[in-house]
Structure formats: structure tokens, C-alpha cells
Amino acid sequence: MKKFFTTLSNIWKIEDLRVRITNTLLFLLIYRVGSFIVLPGVNAASLNSSQNKEGLVGLLNMFAGGSFSRSSIFALGVMPYISASIVVQLLGIAVPYFIKLQKEGESGRNKINQWTRYLTILITGLQAIGYLKSQVSADAMLISNPYFTILNTCVLTAGTLFVMWLGEKITDKGIGNGISLIIMVGIIAQLPGAFVTEFNNRTTGAGGLITFIVEIVALLGVIMFTILIVQGTRKIAVQYAKRIVGNKQYGGVRQYIPLKVNAAGVMPIIFAQALMFIPATVAQFFPNAASNGILIALSNYNSWEHNLVFAILIILFTYFYTAITINPKQMSDDMKKNGGFIPGVAPGNPTTSFIDDVISKITLPGSIFLAIVAIIPALASMIGVSSIFARFFGGTSLIILVGVVLDTLQQIESHLLMRHYDGLMKTGRIKGRTAVPAASGATPPVI
Structure with missing residues (x-):
């Protein structure tokens, strides 16, 4: 135990490491607070009985830290960005243009990151429309269509881009890989409830x-x-x-x-x-x-x-x-x-x-x-x-x-x-x- 407290003291003495850990915790706190903000025009009281937490929905809900089932502004999380990154990686194998970018060093990586962001916007927009039609029931909508779909498609897209930005800031100003940490925090957030449910059962x-x-x-x-x-x-x-x-x-x-x-x-x-x-x-x-x-x-x-x-x-x-x-x-x-x-x-x-x-x-x-x-x-x-x-x-x-x-x-x-x-x-x-x-x-x- 003494060794543990000595290690914590050493970590706190290093100013750069202390600042990075503090920044990481603050960015993750912002993400967790945002995961509880419900989409505009959605009746939060009508969501609990209409959400299915099994199968694919349950898996996506875990990665999003519960935002998916709460119809949060961060409901889609970073999964569209992950999907875009996978597509760009595959393009780097088959498409000559992306193969060339991979060999151009820092400038090539910047262009690849830019293409990944553009593709993230496209994937998020498509997934947002599908999410609103399948996961938000008609009795939970306080705004009539198509205004509800147009408004919240923009909100969900902006939410995913903001989470992606948080991940990049954690990587630059914090400790660890930002995108991975955001996914990890979302998974850990489900662990206490899972423990309690299993214990009660x-x-x-x-x-x-x-x-x-x-x-x-x-x-x-x-x-x-x-x-x-x-x-x-x-x-x-x-x-x-x-x-x-x-x-x-x-x-x-x-x-x-x-x-x-x-x-x-x-x-x-x-x-x-x-x-x-x-x-x-x-x-x-x-x-x-x-x-x-x-x-x-x-x-x-x-x-x-x-x-x-x-x-x-x-x-x-x-x-x-x-x-x-x-x-x-x-x-x-x-x-x-x-x-x-x-x-x-x-x-x-x-x-x-x-x-x-x-x-x-x-x-x-x-x-x-x-x-x-x-x-x-x-x-x-x-x-x-x-x-x-x-x-x-x-x-x-x-x-x-x-x-x-x-x-x-x-x-x-x-x-x-x-x-x-x-x-x-x-x-x-x-x-x-x-x-x-x-x-x-x-x-x-x-x-």
C-alpha cells in the first residue's frame, strides 16, 4: 500500500503528467455529462419502456455509454468515426490514391484524416436518420415530422463530431488514445448497473x-x-x-x-x-x-x-x-x-x-x-x-x-x-x- 501511495505521489509531482491526467478526466467528464442531454423534441419519460437493450441495440448502447437508449445528443458516439476509419484503412489497400497518401508522411496522414472526417459526416447523417426512425417512437416525439428528423439529424451529426473532437484533444493534451478512452468509459459506465442486476437476480x-x-x-x-x-x-x-x-x-x-x-x-x-x-x-x-x-x-x-x-x-x-x-x-x-x-x-x-x-x-x-x-x-x-x-x-x-x-x-x-x-x-x-x-x-x- 505504501508503494501505491508513493507512486501516486510521483505521478502528481510530474507537472506535465499531472496536467495531462487532469485534462483527460475533464474531457471525459464533459462527454459523460453530454451523454445525459436528451435530443430536442424528445419526451424522455416515454423512452424507458420503448427501448430494447438486447442484441445489436444493446451492443451499441454499451459502446455509447447508455446514450443510445437515452436518445442523447451523443447517442451515436464515436462508432461512425470508427466505421469511417475502417473504410479508409481498407481503401489504403486497394485504391492507388490512398496508397500514395500513406507513403507521403505527415502531409499524407493529414489528408487521410481529413477524408476520414468527411466520411464520418456522411456515415453519421445516414445512421442518424435510421436511428430516429427505429429507436424514437412516435409517442416520444414532441415535434412533428419532417422537422423532427431534420433537426435531430443535424444534432446527432454535430454530437458525433464533437465527441470525435474530444477524442483528438485527449490524444493531444491528455494521456492515452482519446477515441479508445471514450469507448472504454462508455463500457465501464454500464458495469455497475450490470453488477447490481446480476447480484439481485x-x-x-x-x-x-x-x-x-x-x-x-x-x-x-x-x-x-x-x-x-x-x-x-x-x-x-x-x-x-x-x-x-x-x-x-x-x-x-x-x-x-x-x-x-x-x-x-x-x-x-x-x-x-x-x-x-x-x-x-x-x-x-x-x-x-x-x-x-x-x-x-x-x-x-x-x-x-x-x-x-x-x-x-x-x-x-x-x-x-x-x-x-x-x-x-x-x-x-x-x-x-x-x-x-x-x-x-x-x-x-x-x-x-x-x-x-x-x-x-x-x-x-x-x-x-x-x-x-x-x-x-x-x-x-x-x-x-x-x-x-x-x-x-x-x-x-x-x-x-x-x-x-x-x-x-x-x-x-x-x-x-x-x-x-x-x-x-x-x-x-x-x-x-x-x-x-x-x-x-x-x-x-x-x-
């Missing part, structure tokens, strides 16, 4: 207090397992040749390229979830089709058909996203330019093949891990855990929480170590999402 119904304690222990075990895999790396030794310049010797040292077991992060789950929403949409357009039973089964969150297809898609998308974010050819070329080589492997194509083979081997357990984590919430629901509490047993929410917390703690520890203070831990260091040396060729995921 167990103490007043089946299972009792012992079952609730077992669930908490299981949740902690899943979190520990997730941390272990998220931080897991396969280190490739790189030897740099010696160079004599004057009377000094340069190089001749051995470094390591840490290839992450879960290099794709949470993106494969997001891609797979987007595809798993298609069967439910198709079933609505063809209610009398002979294959409608299969579509309903695939859209059922707790069915084995849904979870099997979901797991297969995650494994496939893990390989896909890893392939587009890690470039073994670029890693090999950069090592060769810097006079580095992998011991026992010839430079050039053999090095590229070696790195590609290692990535393929470690991606398999990483993809299986993601698939298991993604279907754990469904398995928890099948054994009686409430759907709200079950979402914290895995899936996108758990990986985001673990990744963002590790990333933020790693940045705080870097500030401490740079100023010759002890780190956050007595032994070892928080690895989190540390930078990959020696030109990894990897682009960090959006989330």
Missing part, C-alpha cells in the same frame, strides 16, 4: 450468493487470460553489423522484433459482427422464404449456428487484418538498409519468408483466442448469466477494456521512467502496446 432467484461469487471469480480469470494473450509476443532476434567510425564502434548489438500474438486487436470481431447483422436484415425483407429459419438461427445471439459461423469469421478476419497491417517485405527491407539480419537467415527474400512463416504460426492461436473470447458472452448467457452482465465476460468490450487500460498505464509508466522514478510495478514493466522497433511495418488498429 442471484440473491432473489436461482443460484444464490455463492453462484454470484463464482461468476466474479470466473470473470477475473477471463480478464487475466485476456491480458496474458494481449501482451503475448514472439520475439525475433535481429543482429546488427559492427561499424567503425573513427575511434568509435557502432552496431554489433542484438535487438528483438516483438510480433504480437494478437496483432489484429479487436478489429476481426468488429468485422465479423458487422457481417453477422446481415442475416437478421435479410430475414426482415423475406419473412416467408423457405430459408428464413436458417436466417433466424444465424441472427440468434445464443444459437450454436450463430456462434459457429461467428467464430469461423473471426479466425478468417484475423488472418486478413494481420496480413494488411504487418508487411514482412517492408520489415526485411528496413532491416537490410540498417545493416541488420536474423541469425541463420539470409537477408532479402529468405528473411521475408521467415517472418511471414512466424506470423502465420502465431496468428493461428491468436485467432482461436479471439474466437473463444467473442463467444464467451453467449456461453455465459446460456448458463443463466444475465445478458447485460454476460457482455463483460468477453467479446469486443473486454478486449477494448484490457487494451486501453494497458496502453494508458504503459504511457504513464513511460513518463515516470523518463524522469527517473520507479515504474507502476515493483518488478517488471507494463508492456501493453509498446512501440515495435526496427520497422515492424505494422499499423496500430483503430481501437
Whole structure:
């Protein structure tokens, strides 16, 4: 406990770190206050009974910190921005113009960010119209259409752009990745209510207090397992040749390229979830089709058909996203330019093949891990855990929480170590999402 308070004291002594943490907390407070401001022309008293918190709506509501179900001005949160970022990343693979921008350094990144913002406005406008038509019932509207739709489409678009601006300010003036922190705060905001709901269900119904304690222990075990895999790396030794310049010797040292077991992060789950929403949409357009039973089964969150297809898609998308974010050819070329080589492997194509083979081997357990984590919430629901509490047993929410917390703690520890203070831990260091040396060729995921 003394070590803990000493660490907090050291954090507060560093002026830059103290200002960054304070700014982060203030920006997040602004976001949380805004998430309770209801859209103009909406009767808040009529929303509670009309909102469905299951399935897709429940997932979006979790990411938005409850704003989705409250019809807040931040109801859409940062999800349109995330969607736009994914689209731009994919365009950077297939469209020559965006491929060229990626190679132009800082100016290219600025143009890509500008295109992402434009696309965010377009996606937010379309999603806002769909949200108002599907989630706000007629008895909750205090203003007649079409004025209600036009007004609140503008408000929702402005709200998403403001949240995006808050995220960028947190990244610039605060600590950690702003967009990720906003999503994390939204997820954590749902945790106390989920705990209370599950506790009441167990103490007043089946299972009792012992079952609730077992669930908490299981949740902690899943979190520990997730941390272990998220931080897991396969280190490739790189030897740099010696160079004599004057009377000094340069190089001749051995470094390591840490290839992450879960290099794709949470993106494969997001891609797979987007595809798993298609069967439910198709079933609505063809209610009398002979294959409608299969579509309903695939859209059922707790069915084995849904979870099997979901797991297969995650494994496939893990390989896909890893392939587009890690470039073994670029890693090999950069090592060769810097006079580095992998011991026992010839430079050039053999090095590229070696790195590609290692990535393929470690991606398999990483993809299986993601698939298991993604279907754990469904398995928890099948054994009686409430759907709200079950979402914290895995899936996108758990990986985001673990990744963002590790990333933020790693940045705080870097500030401490740079100023010759002890780190956050007595032994070892928080690895989190540390930078990959020696030109990894990897682009960090959006989330």
C-alpha cells in the first residue's frame, strides 16, 4: 500500500503528467455529462419502456455509454468515426490514391484524416436518420415530422463530431488514445448497473450468493487470460553489423522484433459482427422464404449456428487484418538498409519468408483466442448469466477494456521512467502496446 501511495505521489509531482491526467478526466467528464442531454423534441419519460437493450441495440448502447437508449445528443458516439476509419484503412489497400497518401508522411496522414472526417459526416447523417426512425417512437416525439428528423439529424451529426473532437484533444493534451478512452468509459459506465442486476437476480432467484461469487471469480480469470494473450509476443532476434567510425564502434548489438500474438486487436470481431447483422436484415425483407429459419438461427445471439459461423469469421478476419497491417517485405527491407539480419537467415527474400512463416504460426492461436473470447458472452448467457452482465465476460468490450487500460498505464509508466522514478510495478514493466522497433511495418488498429 505504501508503494501505491508513493507512486501516486510521483505521478502528481510530474507537472506535465499531472496536467495531462487532469485534462483527460475533464474531457471525459464533459462527454459523460453530454451523454445525459436528451435530443430536442424528445419526451424522455416515454423512452424507458420503448427501448430494447438486447442484441445489436444493446451492443451499441454499451459502446455509447447508455446514450443510445437515452436518445442523447451523443447517442451515436464515436462508432461512425470508427466505421469511417475502417473504410479508409481498407481503401489504403486497394485504391492507388490512398496508397500514395500513406507513403507521403505527415502531409499524407493529414489528408487521410481529413477524408476520414468527411466520411464520418456522411456515415453519421445516414445512421442518424435510421436511428430516429427505429429507436424514437412516435409517442416520444414532441415535434412533428419532417422537422423532427431534420433537426435531430443535424444534432446527432454535430454530437458525433464533437465527441470525435474530444477524442483528438485527449490524444493531444491528455494521456492515452482519446477515441479508445471514450469507448472504454462508455463500457465501464454500464458495469455497475450490470453488477447490481446480476447480484439481485442471484440473491432473489436461482443460484444464490455463492453462484454470484463464482461468476466474479470466473470473470477475473477471463480478464487475466485476456491480458496474458494481449501482451503475448514472439520475439525475433535481429543482429546488427559492427561499424567503425573513427575511434568509435557502432552496431554489433542484438535487438528483438516483438510480433504480437494478437496483432489484429479487436478489429476481426468488429468485422465479423458487422457481417453477422446481415442475416437478421435479410430475414426482415423475406419473412416467408423457405430459408428464413436458417436466417433466424444465424441472427440468434445464443444459437450454436450463430456462434459457429461467428467464430469461423473471426479466425478468417484475423488472418486478413494481420496480413494488411504487418508487411514482412517492408520489415526485411528496413532491416537490410540498417545493416541488420536474423541469425541463420539470409537477408532479402529468405528473411521475408521467415517472418511471414512466424506470423502465420502465431496468428493461428491468436485467432482461436479471439474466437473463444467473442463467444464467451453467449456461453455465459446460456448458463443463466444475465445478458447485460454476460457482455463483460468477453467479446469486443473486454478486449477494448484490457487494451486501453494497458496502453494508458504503459504511457504513464513511460513518463515516470523518463524522469527517473520507479515504474507502476515493483518488478517488471507494463508492456501493453509498446512501440515495435526496427520497422515492424505494422499499423496500430483503430481501437
